[in-house]
Amino acid sequence: MRLAFLLAVAAVTLLSSGEAVSAVANTEESQVSMLTSPDQLLSAAAGRNDGKRSLRVHKVDNEERGYNVEKFNRLMNSQSYRDHRFGNWVNKGYTDRHVHNLLKVDSNPSHRRIFQYYQNYLQNFAPRLVSK
Structure with missing residues:
Protein backbone atom coordinates (compact mmCIF):
# COMPACT_ATOMS: atom_id res chain seq x y z
CA MET A 1 0.00 0.00 0.00
CA ALA A 45 7.06 42.94 -26.58
CA ALA A 46 6.48 45.73 -24.07
CA GLY A 47 9.69 47.41 -25.21
CA ARG A 48 8.24 47.98 -28.67
CA ASN A 49 5.73 50.72 -29.20
CA ASP A 50 3.06 49.41 -31.56
CA GLY A 51 0.86 52.43 -31.00
CA LYS A 52 -0.80 50.70 -28.08
CA ARG A 53 -1.11 52.31 -24.70
CA SER A 54 0.57 50.76 -21.72
CA LEU A 55 -0.79 51.39 -18.26
CA ARG A 56 2.59 50.93 -16.63
CA VAL A 57 4.45 53.61 -18.54
CA HIS A 58 4.65 56.88 -16.67
CA LYS A 59 5.16 60.20 -18.38
CA VAL A 60 8.33 61.92 -17.23
CA ASP A 61 7.65 65.52 -16.33
CA ASN A 62 10.72 67.68 -16.85
CA GLU A 63 8.89 70.88 -16.06
CA GLU A 64 10.45 72.84 -13.25
CA ARG A 65 7.68 73.90 -10.93
CA GLY A 66 7.73 77.15 -9.06
CA TYR A 67 5.39 78.78 -6.62
CA ASN A 68 2.51 81.05 -7.53
CA VAL A 69 3.64 84.63 -6.94
CA GLU A 70 0.07 85.83 -6.46
CA LYS A 71 -0.57 83.30 -3.68
CA PHE A 72 2.75 84.19 -2.09
CA ASN A 73 1.85 87.89 -2.08
CA ARG A 74 -1.57 87.10 -0.60
CA LEU A 75 0.11 85.08 2.17
CA MET A 76 2.36 88.04 2.92
CA ASN A 77 -0.35 90.71 2.89
CA SER A 78 -3.73 89.19 3.78
CA GLN A 79 -4.38 88.02 7.33
CA SER A 80 -7.65 86.28 6.37
CA TYR A 81 -5.99 84.39 3.50
CA ARG A 82 -3.12 83.38 5.82
CA ASP A 83 -5.57 82.08 8.42
CA HIS A 84 -7.43 80.09 5.76
CA ARG A 85 -4.23 78.60 4.29
CA PHE A 86 -2.70 77.90 7.70
CA GLY A 87 -5.95 76.23 8.78
CA ASN A 88 -5.61 73.88 5.80
CA TRP A 89 -2.01 73.14 6.73
CA VAL A 90 -3.01 72.38 10.34
CA ASN A 91 -5.80 70.05 9.14
CA LYS A 92 -3.21 68.19 7.04
CA GLY A 93 -0.99 67.90 10.12
CA TYR A 94 1.89 70.02 8.82
CA THR A 95 4.36 70.74 11.60
CA ASP A 96 6.47 73.87 11.56
CA ARG A 97 9.44 71.81 10.34
CA HIS A 98 7.37 70.46 7.47
CA VAL A 99 6.34 73.99 6.45
CA HIS A 100 9.95 75.15 6.84
CA ASN A 101 10.99 72.51 4.31
CA LEU A 102 7.95 73.18 2.11
CA LEU A 103 8.74 76.89 1.87
CA LYS A 104 12.49 76.20 1.51
CA VAL A 105 13.22 78.96 3.98
CA ASP A 106 16.97 78.30 4.01
CA SER A 107 17.33 79.00 0.29
CA ASN A 108 14.57 81.67 0.13
CA PRO A 109 14.99 84.21 2.93
CA SER A 110 11.88 86.07 1.73
CA HIS A 111 9.79 83.08 2.87
CA ARG A 112 11.00 83.41 6.46
CA ARG A 113 8.26 85.91 7.27
CA ILE A 114 5.53 83.48 6.19
CA PHE A 115 7.21 80.76 8.23
CA GLN A 116 7.22 83.03 11.29
CA TYR A 117 3.53 83.79 10.74
CA TYR A 118 2.86 80.04 10.65
CA GLN A 119 4.81 79.45 13.85
CA ASN A 120 2.77 82.14 15.61
CA TYR A 121 -0.44 80.60 14.24
CA LEU A 122 0.58 77.18 15.54
CA GLN A 123 1.41 78.50 19.00
CA ASN A 124 -2.05 80.08 19.24
CA PHE A 125 -4.24 77.44 17.59
CA ALA A 126 -2.36 74.14 17.33
CA PRO A 127 0.50 73.92 19.83
CA ARG A 128 0.67 70.13 19.32
CA LEU A 129 2.27 70.74 15.89
CA VAL A 130 5.08 72.97 17.15
CA SER A 131 8.43 71.15 16.91
CA LYS A 132 10.55 71.13 20.00
Missing part, protein backbone atom coordinates in the same frame (compact mmCIF):
# COMPACT_ATOMS: atom_id res chain seq x y z
CA ARG A 2 2.80 2.43 0.84
CA LEU A 3 4.69 1.54 -2.34
CA ALA A 4 1.59 2.19 -4.46
CA PHE A 5 1.08 5.55 -2.77
CA LEU A 6 4.75 6.46 -3.32
CA LEU A 7 4.54 5.51 -7.01
CA ALA A 8 1.35 7.56 -7.44
CA VAL A 9 2.98 10.63 -5.89
CA ALA A 10 6.07 10.18 -8.09
CA ALA A 11 3.90 9.87 -11.22
CA VAL A 12 1.89 12.99 -10.37
CA THR A 13 5.09 14.92 -9.67
CA LEU A 14 6.64 13.78 -12.94
CA LEU A 15 3.55 14.64 -14.96
CA SER A 16 3.07 18.02 -13.33
CA SER A 17 6.65 19.16 -13.92
CA GLY A 18 7.28 21.57 -16.77
CA GLU A 19 9.52 19.20 -18.69
CA ALA A 20 6.92 16.44 -18.85
CA VAL A 21 4.20 18.83 -19.99
CA SER A 22 6.41 20.46 -22.62
CA ALA A 23 7.47 17.05 -23.94
CA VAL A 24 3.84 16.29 -24.72
CA ALA A 25 3.36 19.66 -26.48
CA ASN A 26 4.29 20.47 -30.05
CA THR A 27 8.01 20.34 -30.88
CA GLU A 28 8.20 23.97 -32.06
CA GLU A 29 6.46 25.23 -28.94
CA SER A 30 8.81 23.27 -26.71
CA GLN A 31 11.84 24.73 -28.50
CA VAL A 32 10.50 28.24 -28.06
CA SER A 33 9.78 27.61 -24.40
CA MET A 34 13.34 26.33 -23.91
CA LEU A 35 14.82 29.46 -25.54
CA THR A 36 12.82 32.12 -23.74
CA SER A 37 10.34 32.13 -20.95
CA PRO A 38 6.87 33.65 -21.47
CA ASP A 39 7.79 36.50 -19.10
CA GLN A 40 10.74 37.41 -21.27
CA LEU A 41 8.55 37.37 -24.37
CA LEU A 42 6.08 39.76 -22.73
CA SER A 43 8.81 42.11 -21.55
CA ALA A 44 10.42 42.13 -25.00
Whole structure:
Protein backbone atom coordinates (compact mmCIF):
# COMPACT_ATOMS: atom_id res chain seq x y z
CA MET A 1 0.00 0.00 0.00
CA ARG A 2 2.80 2.43 0.84
CA LEU A 3 4.69 1.54 -2.34
CA ALA A 4 1.59 2.19 -4.46
CA PHE A 5 1.08 5.55 -2.77
CA LEU A 6 4.75 6.46 -3.32
CA LEU A 7 4.54 5.51 -7.01
CA ALA A 8 1.35 7.56 -7.44
CA VAL A 9 2.98 10.63 -5.89
CA ALA A 10 6.07 10.18 -8.09
CA ALA A 11 3.90 9.87 -11.22
CA VAL A 12 1.89 12.99 -10.37
CA THR A 13 5.09 14.92 -9.67
CA LEU A 14 6.64 13.78 -12.94
CA LEU A 15 3.55 14.64 -14.96
CA SER A 16 3.07 18.02 -13.33
CA SER A 17 6.65 19.16 -13.92
CA GLY A 18 7.28 21.57 -16.77
CA GLU A 19 9.52 19.20 -18.69
CA ALA A 20 6.92 16.44 -18.85
CA VAL A 21 4.20 18.83 -19.99
CA SER A 22 6.41 20.46 -22.62
CA ALA A 23 7.47 17.05 -23.94
CA VAL A 24 3.84 16.29 -24.72
CA ALA A 25 3.36 19.66 -26.48
CA ASN A 26 4.29 20.47 -30.05
CA THR A 27 8.01 20.34 -30.88
CA GLU A 28 8.20 23.97 -32.06
CA GLU A 29 6.46 25.23 -28.94
CA SER A 30 8.81 23.27 -26.71
CA GLN A 31 11.84 24.73 -28.50
CA VAL A 32 10.50 28.24 -28.06
CA SER A 33 9.78 27.61 -24.40
CA MET A 34 13.34 26.33 -23.91
CA LEU A 35 14.82 29.46 -25.54
CA THR A 36 12.82 32.12 -23.74
CA SER A 37 10.34 32.13 -20.95
CA PRO A 38 6.87 33.65 -21.47
CA ASP A 39 7.79 36.50 -19.10
CA GLN A 40 10.74 37.41 -21.27
CA LEU A 41 8.55 37.37 -24.37
CA LEU A 42 6.08 39.76 -22.73
CA SER A 43 8.81 42.11 -21.55
CA ALA A 44 10.42 42.13 -25.00
CA ALA A 45 7.06 42.94 -26.58
CA ALA A 46 6.48 45.73 -24.07
CA GLY A 47 9.69 47.41 -25.21
CA ARG A 48 8.24 47.98 -28.67
CA ASN A 49 5.73 50.72 -29.20
CA ASP A 50 3.06 49.41 -31.56
CA GLY A 51 0.86 52.43 -31.00
CA LYS A 52 -0.80 50.70 -28.08
CA ARG A 53 -1.11 52.31 -24.70
CA SER A 54 0.57 50.76 -21.72
CA LEU A 55 -0.79 51.39 -18.26
CA ARG A 56 2.59 50.93 -16.63
CA VAL A 57 4.45 53.61 -18.54
CA HIS A 58 4.65 56.88 -16.67
CA LYS A 59 5.16 60.20 -18.38
CA VAL A 60 8.33 61.92 -17.23
CA ASP A 61 7.65 65.52 -16.33
CA ASN A 62 10.72 67.68 -16.85
CA GLU A 63 8.89 70.88 -16.06
CA GLU A 64 10.45 72.84 -13.25
CA ARG A 65 7.68 73.90 -10.93
CA GLY A 66 7.73 77.15 -9.06
CA TYR A 67 5.39 78.78 -6.62
CA ASN A 68 2.51 81.05 -7.53
CA VAL A 69 3.64 84.63 -6.94
CA GLU A 70 0.07 85.83 -6.46
CA LYS A 71 -0.57 83.30 -3.68
CA PHE A 72 2.75 84.19 -2.09
CA ASN A 73 1.85 87.89 -2.08
CA ARG A 74 -1.57 87.10 -0.60
CA LEU A 75 0.11 85.08 2.17
CA MET A 76 2.36 88.04 2.92
CA ASN A 77 -0.35 90.71 2.89
CA SER A 78 -3.73 89.19 3.78
CA GLN A 79 -4.38 88.02 7.33
CA SER A 80 -7.65 86.28 6.37
CA TYR A 81 -5.99 84.39 3.50
CA ARG A 82 -3.12 83.38 5.82
CA ASP A 83 -5.57 82.08 8.42
CA HIS A 84 -7.43 80.09 5.76
CA ARG A 85 -4.23 78.60 4.29
CA PHE A 86 -2.70 77.90 7.70
CA GLY A 87 -5.95 76.23 8.78
CA ASN A 88 -5.61 73.88 5.80
CA TRP A 89 -2.01 73.14 6.73
CA VAL A 90 -3.01 72.38 10.34
CA ASN A 91 -5.80 70.05 9.14
CA LYS A 92 -3.21 68.19 7.04
CA GLY A 93 -0.99 67.90 10.12
CA TYR A 94 1.89 70.02 8.82
CA THR A 95 4.36 70.74 11.60
CA ASP A 96 6.47 73.87 11.56
CA ARG A 97 9.44 71.81 10.34
CA HIS A 98 7.37 70.46 7.47
CA VAL A 99 6.34 73.99 6.45
CA HIS A 100 9.95 75.15 6.84
CA ASN A 101 10.99 72.51 4.31
CA LEU A 102 7.95 73.18 2.11
CA LEU A 103 8.74 76.89 1.87
CA LYS A 104 12.49 76.20 1.51
CA VAL A 105 13.22 78.96 3.98
CA ASP A 106 16.97 78.30 4.01
CA SER A 107 17.33 79.00 0.29
CA ASN A 108 14.57 81.67 0.13
CA PRO A 109 14.99 84.21 2.93
CA SER A 110 11.88 86.07 1.73
CA HIS A 111 9.79 83.08 2.87
CA ARG A 112 11.00 83.41 6.46
CA ARG A 113 8.26 85.91 7.27
CA ILE A 114 5.53 83.48 6.19
CA PHE A 115 7.21 80.76 8.23
CA GLN A 116 7.22 83.03 11.29
CA TYR A 117 3.53 83.79 10.74
CA TYR A 118 2.86 80.04 10.65
CA GLN A 119 4.81 79.45 13.85
CA ASN A 120 2.77 82.14 15.61
CA TYR A 121 -0.44 80.60 14.24
CA LEU A 122 0.58 77.18 15.54
CA GLN A 123 1.41 78.50 19.00
CA ASN A 124 -2.05 80.08 19.24
CA PHE A 125 -4.24 77.44 17.59
CA ALA A 126 -2.36 74.14 17.33
CA PRO A 127 0.50 73.92 19.83
CA ARG A 128 0.67 70.13 19.32
CA LEU A 129 2.27 70.74 15.89
CA VAL A 130 5.08 72.97 17.15
CA SER A 131 8.43 71.15 16.91
CA LYS A 132 10.55 71.13 20.00
